[in-house]
Amino acid sequence: MEVGNQRAEQFVFLLIAPRAYREPRSRLFVYKMEEYLGANGVKALRRDLLLPQSNDTLTKWKQHMGWLDWEDIVEFLFPAGKPRRGWESDHHKxxxxxxxxxxxxxH
Structure with a gap:
């Protein structure tokens, strides 16, 4: 990962995608996320990154990676098909x- 010529001190990555992509494993990013989050995730990240990083940095990055299904967001924000009580946003429509x-x- 390169942001200009700076290294990312604190890296956070959250993939948000439809659940339908995860279950049948129908997209390349499903396999990549499984690989990065798996036992050999540090090795996989090192292989795929353009800038070399230490094992400690890659381990921290791996700990700050995750996957969230769109449906999880919907189920949280719109339980029973209505906006969650207390969740106020001008953008919910x-x-x-x-x-x-x-x-x-x-859903």
């Missing part, structure tokens, strides 16, 4: 449209 257009909501 836009989010609803985004999710409906992608057939992720209603």
């Amino acid at each position: 836009q989010l609803e449209k985004f999710l409906i257009d992608r057939k992720i909501w209603p």
Whole structure:
């Protein structure tokens, strides 16, 4: 990973994708995430990165990687098909449209 010519001191990566991609393992990123998060994740990250990093750095990066399904977000923000009580956003209608257009909501 390169951001300009700087090294990322603290790296956080969260993949958000439809659950339908994870279950049948239908996309390359599913395999890559499984590889990076698996037992040989540090080795896989080292192989795929453009800039060399220490084992300690790669181990920290691996600990700050994760996967979240869109459906998890929908189930949390829109339980029973309505915005969660206490969750206030001027953008919830836009989010609803985004999710409906992608057939992720209603669930």
